[in-house]
Amino acid sequence: MMAPLFSSKLLxxxxxxxxxxxxxxxxxxxGPTTGGALILPFTMTLDPLSAxxxxxxxxxxxxxxGAITAVLINTxxxxxxxxxxxxxxxxxxxxxxxxxxxxATVSSTVGGIFSVIVLVFFAPILANLxxxxxxxxxxxxxxxxxxxxxxxxxxxxxxxLIAGAFGILISTVGKDFMTSIDRFxxxxxxxxxxxGFIPVVVGLFAISEMLTQSTLLDQVFKRVALKAVKLPTKNxxxxxxxxxxxxxxxxxxxxxxxxxxGTVASLIGYSEAKRFSKNPEEFGKGSVEGIAGAEAANNAAxxxxxxxxxxxxIPGSAxxxxxxxxxxxxxVRPGPDLFKEQPEFLYGIFGAMLVANVLFFIFGFFxxxxxxxxxxxxxxxxxxxxxxxxxCGTYSLSQSIIDVWIMLFFGVLGFFMRRYGFSVVPVIIGLxxxxxxxxxxRQSIVIFDGNWLMFLTRPIALTFFxxxxxxLAFPLIRSKKNKKII
Amino acid sequence: xxxxxxKKRANKSLPFFFRTEFKVFFAIILVSTILLISTFSFxxxxxxxxxxxxxxxxxxxxxxxxxxxxxxIYYLSFKKPWKKEKKLPKPFFLTxxxxxxxxxxSKTLDFFxxxxxxxxxxxxxxxxxxxxxxxxxxxxxxxxxxxxxEMILGLRFPxxxxxxxxxx
Numbered sequence: 001m002m003a004p005l006f007s008s009k010l011l012x013x014x015x016x017x018x019x020x021x022x023x024x025x026x027x028x029x030x031g032p033t034t035g036g037a038l039i040l041p042f043t044m045t046l047d048p049l050s051a052x053x054x055x056x057x058x059x060x061x062x063x064x065x066g067a068i069t070a071v072l073i074n075t076x077x078x079x080x081x082x083x084x085x086x087x088x089x090x091x092x093x094x095x096x097x098x099x100x101x102x103x104a105t106v107s108s109t110v111g112g113i114f115s116v117i118v119l120v121f122f123a124p125i126l127a128n129l130x131x132x133x134x135x136x137x138x139x140x141x142x143x144x145x146x147x148x149x150x151x152x153x154x155x156x157x158x159x160x161l162i163a164g165a166f167g168i169l170i171s172t173v174g175k176d177f178m179t180s181i182d183r184f185x186x187x188x189x190x191x192x193x194x195x196g197f198i199p200v201v202v203g204l205f206a207i208s209e210m211l212t213q214s215t216l217l218d219q220v221f222k223r224v225a226l227k228a229v230k231l232p233t234k235n236x237x238x239x240x241x242x243x244x245x246x247x248x249x250x251x252x253x254x255x256x257x258x259x260x261x262g263t264v265a266s267l268i269g270y271s272e273a274k275r276f277s278k279n280p281e282e283f284g285k286g287s288v289e290g291i292a293g294a295e296a297a298n299n300a301a302x303x304x305x306x307x308x309x310x311x312x313x314i315p316g317s318a319x320x321x322x323x324x325x326x327x328x329x330x331x332v333r334p335g336p337d338l339f340k341e342q343p344e345f346l347y348g349i350f351g352a353m354l355v356a357n358v359l360f361f362i363f364g365f366f367x368x369x370x371x372x373x374x375x376x377x378x379x380x381x382x383x384x385x386x387x388x389x390x391x392c393g394t395y396s397l398s399q400s401i402i403d404v405w406i407m408l409f410f411g412v413l414g415f416f417m418r419r420y421g422f423s424v425v426p427v428i429i430g431l432x433x434x435x436x437x438x439x440x441x442r443q444s445i446v447i448f449d450g451n452w453l454m455f456l457t458r459p460i461a462l463t464f465f466x467x468x469x470x471x472l473a474f475p476l477i478r479s480k481k482n483k484k485i486i
Numbered sequence: 487x488x489x490x491x492x493k494k495r496a497n498k499s500l501p502f503f504f505r506t507e508f509k510v511f512f513a514i515i516l517v518s519t520i521l522l523i524s525t526f527s528f529x530x531x532x533x534x535x536x537x538x539x540x541x542x543x544x545x546x547x548x549x550x551x552x553x554x555x556x557x558x559i560y561y562l563s564f565k566k567p568w569k570k571e572k573k574l575p576k577p578f579f580l581t582x583x584x585x586x587x588x589x590x591x592s593k594t595l596d597f598f599x600x601x602x603x604x605x606x607x608x609x610x611x612x613x614x615x616x617x618x619x620x621x622x623x624x625x626x627x628x629x630x631x632x633x634x635x636e637m638i639l640g641l642r643f644p645x646x647x648x649x650x651x652x653x654x
Contacts, residue, residue: 445538
């Protein structure tokens with residue numbers, strides 16, 4: 001599995017990706033999704049394996065990096081680290097920042113490695129199952145993915161569905177890929193090729209975050225001093241090993257489902273840690289179990305989210321949507337054939353993820369203090385620089401200035417979406433699944449000779465439709481408990 | 487506690503057209519309706535070529551779905567009004583203005599000049615007053631980015647009064 005990694009070039013890529021991912025994770029507002037999208041144009045100078053290793057190592061390290069800021073300044077570096085703030089910061093305030101970060105580092109590493117093992121075992125099984133899938137099954141699967149996103153995604157389910165439908169709608173802009181009829185182009189030639197993935201991602205994540213930061217200029221961060229990261233004590237391990245294992249399982253499972261990966265996983269991991277804890281009253285006041293529950297889960301979601309991405313070509317999270325774009329740009333088609341024809345490529349990715357988890361443990365343990373200093377860069381200097389990179393990165397893929405306008409448009413749109421409670425992640429997933437949804441629907445209709453009811457005669461498709469209905473009903477049941485449907 | 491309750495209620499006490507949920511509902515419905523109407527002008531193909539459905543059918547279905555779901559969230563907002571958002575501060579509008587200036591300059595003068603102008607504008611209005619840092623974000627960093635993209639990716643940036651000095 002590790003053989004392809006024994007090259008100095010790949011190790012260097014891995015090292016850079018892990019360091020870059022940590023920096024992205026530490027900076028509030030940035031994260032592995034934005035960072036991955038921004039670095040995508042640079043991967044064009046790399047071979048496919050190096051490119052994907054770079055993106056996956058950014059994903060793993062970026063997810064962990066969010067914990068550093070969560071513990072030290074009570075601001076999650078990434079959304080997935082939001083639950084870590086709840087106990088990480090209170091523990092740091094008690095003068096135990098090193099212990100909090102040590103627990104976050106260990107549980108993140110265990111969660112990450114656990115999820116890679118899940119990936120290695122389950123991705124080939126899922127890929128084998130996918131051989132049974134025809135067009136109707138892929139259509140049903142994509143619908144299931146979108147409904148899951150609405151159901152267990154962050155925020156309101158109906159708003160998530162609207163955002164997902166909007167994402168699919170964006171994918172219909174340009175020439176219809178089956179008939180070459182122009183749709184929503186309004187005479188603009190550049191729109192005939194459709195709206196690119198990168199302008200939308202960079203706009204929705206980086207530019208909208210820049211606008212969000214412009215509203216938070218008076219915000220003052222209270223930084224907690226950190227002397228050194230401390231490994232958890234024997235007593236801490238005794239207290240948390242069950243939580244870490246449970247959250248690793250939860251995170252891997254949630255990651256496999258096409259949803260918001262780490263963000264949802266960490267919240268569920270945290271609440272389950274509290275539910276099973278012998279000392280639930282300590283949660284929110286600096287419980288190491290709380291940190292372990294959230295961090296093991298969000299990092300476990302990374303490997304989980306890669307399972308459907310590699311096996312089916314269906315992204316498990318926004319960052320894996322970027323990785324999927326990277327695969328497609330480099331001419332690698334995810335799916336069962338990839339497992340049959342290029343196993344060494346896949347084992348290279350698996351190995352890289354494993355090594356990235358070990359690397360961020362080392363960097364996190366010895367360098368957290370240094371990484372924490374990155375947050376000292378003031379927003380008034382940082383964000384104009386991010387803007388310059390965003391603009392050039394977006395321009396570079398198609399060398400089209402229209403892409404830059406599209407990026408700015410989606411930046412403003414993303415800001416207002418977030419302001420009014422619409423998550424931007426479903427837009428990304430909808431955009432990337434759009435062609436699959438429409439293509440498989442239309443081909444299925446041809447296969448069924450226009451008889452829609454024939455979908456119900458396909459057992460796998462029917463199973464996915466039933467699961468989709470359950471996924472849609474789930475928020476209704478949940479809303480009866482906490483009344484959160486809008 | 488009472489303050490929070492009052493703020494939440496504030497949105498409900500406004501006339502319906504000033505309420506956040508109505509504005510969001512109206513904006514989505516308006517845009518979706520315009521897009522839906524435009525789908526009727528899409529070309530159609532003969533049945534033998536349409537691969538199951540006409541090219542306009544799928545986007546039409548999506549837009550109807552968006553309109554229906556938006557109506558549902560608006561209906562539900564009567565039972566549970568949205569909380570009122572804080573007013574947007576001045577730097578937000580200045581940042582939007584800087585985007586507009588960026589578009590105008592990059593379209594008429596130069597792509598990198600536009601980046602420099604936006605960087606100095608944003609940095610200054612976000613509170614930076616030190617000359618070195620203003621130069622760093624507006625000249626030094628964009629120059630590094632330009633060289634990096636140009637050298638490593640072999641990227642050719644759009645022509646303009648400054649970019650042409652490098653290319654010609």
